[in-house]
Amino acid sequence: MAETRLDLRDVPPPQRHPKIQAAFEDLDSGECLTIVNDHEPTPLYYEFKAEVESFDAEEYTVEQRDEQTFVAELPKE
Numbered sequence: 001m002a003e004t005r006l007d008l009r010d011v012p013p014p015q016r017h018p019k020i021q022a023a024f025e026d027l028d029s030g031e032c033l034t035i036v037n038d039h040e041p042t043p044l045y046y047e048f049k050a051e052v053e054s055f056d057a058e059e060y061t062v063e064q065r066d067e068q069t070f071v072a073e074l075p076k077e
Contacts, residue, residue, distance in 0.1 A: 007036040009069075020044065024052065024074060033074040040064065041072050048074060 004023055008016050016037075024033050035041065040062060048055040056075040063071050 003032045003034050003073075005034045005036070009036060009038045017044065017047070020074075021052075024048075024055070024076065027076045029054070029076055031076050033076070035072050035074065037070045037072065038068045040070050044072070044074075 004027060006019065006023055008019070011019060020033070020035060027033060035044075045057070045060060045062075048060075049057045054077050056077045059073075059075040061073045065071060
């Protein structure tokens with residue numbers, strides 16, 4: 001599975017979701033967007049699940065690497 005990776009830890013919070021949405025839209029079916037964030041991206045998960053038809057919520061994963069590093073994979077159907 002092809003992967004696109006975004007490290008958002010230095011991106012101002014108001015710019016994060018638009019940047020994630022644009023990167024996800026650029027993916028082909030079967031590809032995955034990996035984001036690195038400074039907090040658990042639970043609100044993003046629910047936003048994508050409710051609003052993005054091509055988001056594969058069943059294959060979504062998130063891993064906490066340390067107190068301020070969360071790595072989430074957002075697969076595209």
